[in-house]
Amino acid sequence: MADTLSDDEIESRIPDDWERDGDEIVRTYEFDSYLAGVGFAAGAGGVAQDAFHHPSITIDYGEVEVRLTSHEEGGITEKDVDLAERFDDLQ
Ligand SMILES: C[C@H](O)[C@H](O)[C@H]1CNC2=NC(N)=NC(=O)C2=N1
Numbered sequence: 001m002a003d004t005l006s007d008d009e010i011e012s013r014i015p016d017d018w019e020r021d022g023d024e025i026v027r028t029y030e031f032d033s034y035l036a037g038v039g040f041a042a043g044a045g046g047v048a049q050d051a052f053h054h055p056s057i058t059i060d061y062g063e064v065e066v067r068l069t070s071h072e073e074g075g076i077t078e079k080d081v082d083l084a085e086r087f088d089d090l091q
Contacts (some may be wrong), residue, residue, distance in 0.1 A: 004075030013081045022068040025080055029091070030062060037064040038062055043090045051086070052078045 005013065018027045022063055031037040041057050041064050048054045056067040066087060068080040 002071050004070070004077055005081070009079075010076050013078075015081065015084050017088070018084050020076070023068070023074055023075045024056075024067045026065065027068045027084065027087075028063055028065045031064065032049065032062070034059075034061050038088055040064055040090060044087050047086050047090065048083065051079070051083055053083055055083065055087075 010025075014020060014025055018025050020026075029037070029040060031040065037059050041059050044055065044057060044064075044066065053068075053070070056065075058065040058067075066084075068083055069075065070077040070079055
């Protein structure tokens, strides 16, 4: 079971374009169309299922908000940061 990261570890490990929001890390991706966002969300879902670590994904017109936290650990872990990097690689 992964341990939660300290505030300093989060600060140093959080990928560019992501922000900390309490016990979550969050990024809003922007797209030229709604369906481009839907496609990104589908890809992110596949990566999440592969990792068996699941984000909250909100699809709006031209935007997709992704929130990550480790529910079982009750905070932000390496799993969240690693998955954020994998989502960014989908772009
Ligand atoms: C039983 C538990 O839900 C599973 O082990 C996985 C599923 N996906 C998960 N996703 C996230 N974000 N946090 C978890 O703790 C988690 N646990």
